[in-house]
Amino acid sequence: DTGVSQDPRHKITKRGQNVTFRCDPISEHNRLYWYRQTLGQGPEFLTYFQNEAQLEKSRLLSDRFSAERPKGSFSTLEIQRTEQGDSAMYLCASSFRGTEGEKLFFGSGTQLSVL
């Protein structure tokens, strides 16, 4: 399977715990994005990387959230001291710039439930 891979698919945690998600992009894609989606809403941008550089981070993202892409391949998203409001689907996407421009392809997501 050469699509975007995310792990785990589901995560249940208690409030105050730290969680970490992993994303493996499509191998030839150099950009990697993290989005968050809650029920009935569209995906909300969190951050994105070009290779290993984090180029943009949403102003809505608290300092409890951190993302890395250390070697320009896979990425991790960590949430520290989780809160119930962090419960959401966390989506990773990767992209390439083709002849028609840039297109994002999403992984299956990690569903986070904070109890």
Next chain:
Amino acid sequence: QKEVEQNSGPLSVPEGAIASLNCTYSDRGSQSFFWYRQYSGKSPELIMSIYSNGDKEDGRFTAQLNKASQYVSLLIRDSQPSDSATYLCAVKGSSNTGKLIFGQGTTLQVKP
């Protein structure tokens, strides 16, 4: 004002009809526009992209772009029950950024 706005629906059409989904955006300098389909419990799937004013057709799907009116639409011809999903409009803004801004999505129901 939201950056990308869609009517959340649901939009209900009979099988075989044309479904018309609409989206408006606030950044006048936006250059790239996308439609994603999202089935319940699944991740968004890219179905159309459009970059120039006018129509772009791909099978039963037609994307329409009017930059002067800041309006994007998606037409689905010969709608099938399998088209029942949430359709997300996404826009890449004019600033030097790669991020896409998504609307909240329109739920489409195609009734047999």
